[in-house]
Amino acid sequence: MYQYDQLDQSIVEQRSAEFRAQVERRLAGSISEAEFKPLRLMNGLYLQLHAYMLRVAIPYGVLSSKQMAKLADIADKYDRGYGHFTTRQNIQFNWPKLIETPDILDDLAGVQMHAIQTSGNCIRNITTDPFAGAAADEEVDPRPLCELLRQWSTLHPEFAYLPRKFKFAITGSAIDRAAIKVHDIGLRLRKGSDNRPLTDIWVGGGQGRTPKVAQLFKQGVALEDLLPYLEAIMRVYNRYGRRDNKYKARIKILLAETGLEKLQEQVEAEFQSLDRTPFVNVAAELQRITENSLTPDYASHNESGELTNNGSVPHPEFDAWKQQNVKPHKVRGYVIAMVSLKPAGGIPGDATSRQMRELAELAVRYSHDELRVTHRQNLVLPHVLERDLFALWQALVEIELAEDNIDLPSDIIACPGLDYCALATARSIPIAQAVSAKIRATEKKTDLGGISVNISGCINACAHHHVANIGVLGLNKGGVENYQLTLGGRNDQNASIGERLGPGVSGDEVPHVIERIIDFYVDVRDAGESLSDTYDRVGKEPFKEAAYV
Amino acid sequence: MSDVVRLLKADGTVGEIDAKAVAMFASLEGETDPATLSVSDIDADILLIEFTGAADGRGFSLAKAVLGKMAYQGKLYAVGCINPDQLSMALQTGFDGVLVPAERWADYGAEVWKAALSPIVKLSYASTRSQGLQSIWQLRHGTQS
Missing domain, CATH: 3.90.480.20 (Sulfite Reductase Hemoprotein; domain 2)
Structure with missing residues (x-):
């Protein structure tokens, strides 16, 4: 994994000191909450239903033992003894005090961590395949490029006030474990004919109120052209992305309204006229990143295995x-x-x-x-x-972490929902708990294959319910929580948006409906067929009949 | 009082300009599409780029376009909804300073405005036009960028 040099360390420490000064100005009353809000958000500090929440960046989801131990210390010292790992491969602490957040950032800086750009209308934490550098099926290790993009996007002066937040994901395998097609920009690294890495760029994926699968925007971009090309996309988005309606401000809407061909032309024109001098060091930097990354010494590792x-x-x-x-x-x-x-x-x-x-x-x-x-x-x-x-x-x-349910229906993604989130319209955590408790027994006696169940507590879709095989969306209808179900979504290389199954149900009914859907799938599936493939084959109506008994 | 505008320059000097004189300077709104500009639009010794909202960063990219592709050689100042915490970004994208109405100047105070010229974060990864900041990539590789 990548190791900071003194310059990486300095910029993180300086950013922490800058945030301390901003917090002091807020506590002294010299800036209002309205003025402080964009400043704190750029450092991942939210004001939630009950308290502040600090989102700590875990760049491309990679942690050292020392960093994990520090997160545990922070959970004990400043929070309530736990942390919450998120869908952007970050961690959130739900109960920090404002006055202590600069100390948390200092502690994080001590282990080469930070909270830079974990919120706000900027480029967020870069995500990737959690098996990067280890997967048997990997073509190109995406981590050096992830680090290069982390550096390029960190405190980029042009892209701190974009129309809306902006998310990148990268994969170096044909099997997409990073969900690149539901990101603003998804990058697929592969080897070209001369064995040099090339990148296919997918643009305009996303979830929220208007879920979209990304479109293939540019194929086979050489690494030396990649950063200038991405900068060109960001400039075009910054210039033409809508700012009149936050729900229509993501690049997926710009792509839909502009059209793929015209947007490609705009980006190409920007790319061709872009000043390339800021990028003259990129190839050398990519090489340095690779050399400054620790590679496991597989041969001499602990032989004990007692x-x-x-x-x-x-x-x-x-x-x-x-x-x-x-x-x-x-x-x-x-x-x-x-x-x-x-x-x-x-x-x-x-x-x-x-x-x-x-x-x-x-x-x-x-x-x-x-x-x-x-x-x-x-x-x-x-x-x-x-x-x-x-x-x-x-x-x-x-330590009670040996649950054998990876990729099974009880391996549920759930957002914080109404238990914590100021935006939520319904609870999601208690629903997830009830679902997993109910279907765990079925999982243990039946080979279900991979089935994803994702539960969001509002239309913002933080739990990615649109691209779950079984998606659950919690809404508030007339003061009562109501849960809509979607089927057929997937977030892999064949990404698709799930289809709404029928009328919403109460929270109590959700586990039963999901169990009936799974039972029906088990009854009608062909050998080796996934739930999504079965859904594609038999269609919505039979599933609907089975779900709504 | 309200007719005076403060000019805070990157070199740390603070001047005062009559608001009527400021209104005579050539000016572009931050949302201006550089593709629509011609050289005559920026043919001025002083050019202002107006930030129309505190959360709108288009003026920063416009500055880079004007100074880069269009090779503008005069003085470039930011005006409008720009606050001390954004000054570092303005300097990095090539602005020579910021014009601040008296009321806005007083809201933050002269100390905060002047301190913003020496930001605590003194590093940037990619290249920077700001004299107060250093490019990490340039420091690492020694190549002018």
Whole structure:
């Protein structure tokens, strides 16, 4: 993983000091809340229903053990002993005091972390494949490009006041685990004919009130042209993106209203006339980033593996966890171990400080000091020797993080909803808890394959319900919570927007409706067929009849 | 009092200009599309770019276009809804200073405006036109950008 040099360290420390001065001006009353709001948002500090919420950046979802341990310390010192991992691979603390937030930022800076641009109408945290650099099917490691984009977008003077927030995602594999087609810009890295990396650029994906799948905007962009081309897209968006209506301000609306061809022409004209001198150092910087990134020394890693289960002793619970939570690694003898933050009946994405601290220790012992955060709000130990898996699993059992439900229906994405969020119109966490508690038993006795269930507490779709196989949207109808269901969405390389199934139901009914949908799918699916494929084959009506008994 | 506009320059000097004189300067709104501009539109010793909203950053990109593609050589000042916390961005995108109406100047106070010329963040990754900031990429690689 990338290691800061003194310059990276300095800019983070300076930004923290700048925010301290802004907080002091607010506390002294010399600036109003209206003036302070854009300043605090640029450092990820929200004012939620009950308290401030600080969103900490985890650039492209990569964490060292030391960083994870520091997050645990922050949870204990400034919050209520837990943190909430998010769909942008970040972490949120729900109860910080305003006066202490500069101290939190100083603590974060001490481990090469920050909260820069985790909110506001700017370029947000770059996200990527949580298996980047480890996946067996990866063509190009996206992390150096992620870091280059992080640096380019950090405090970019032209793009701090965009029409609306702006999200990038990058993948280097044909199987898209980064959901690039539902981002403002999605980048697909691949190898060209001469083995040099090329990038396909997808533009205009997004969720919220007007969900859209991104369109292929430009194919085969060489890395030396990529940053200037992205800068050209950002300038065109900044110039022509709508500012009269925040719900129509994302680039997906600009693309829809302008048309793909015309927008491509505008970007191309900007690209051709762009001053390239700011980018003369990009190739050298990309090389430096690669050289300054620690690569696991696979050969000399811990050989202990003292608690292996070599198959001689049957252990069905371990076998089930391995079957569901362990993925292939590019290096023989290694695997990728996923840690579910979705215990049956638990709060999706939450981890206690004890769990975070123990995970940091496990990463030291078993995963070359490294962890990842996934956009499905889970964690990953990316470089685990296969022979250490049993010991790792036993340690995870000890801290109640051995749930074997990755990619199953109980692996639910849920936004904070009405329990925390000022924008929410309905609860989402209690619904997720009830759903997972109900369907966990079914999962254990039936091979369901991968089914995603995402639950949003308002139309802003922070839980990505539009692209879930089973999406749930909580609304408020006449003062009563009402939940609409969508089916057929997906966020992979074949991304599609789910279709509304029928009338909304009460919160109590949601688990039952989802269970009936899953039961119907199991009854009618062909061998090896996913829920989305079954839905595409049989259509909405049979699912609707089964759901609304 | 309200007819006086403060001119805060990047070099730290503060001047006063009559608002009527400011109204005579060549001016572009921040939302102006550079593609629609001709050289005659910016043929002036002093050019103003007006920020029409505190959350509208189009003026920063317009400044880069005017100074870059259109090779404007005169003095470029920001006016309108721009606050001290945005001054660093203005300087990085090439503005020579900011024109601040007396009332807005008083709202923040002279100390805050002047302090904004020496921002706490003194680094930027990509290139910067601001004398007070250093480009990290340039420092790392030693290449002029």
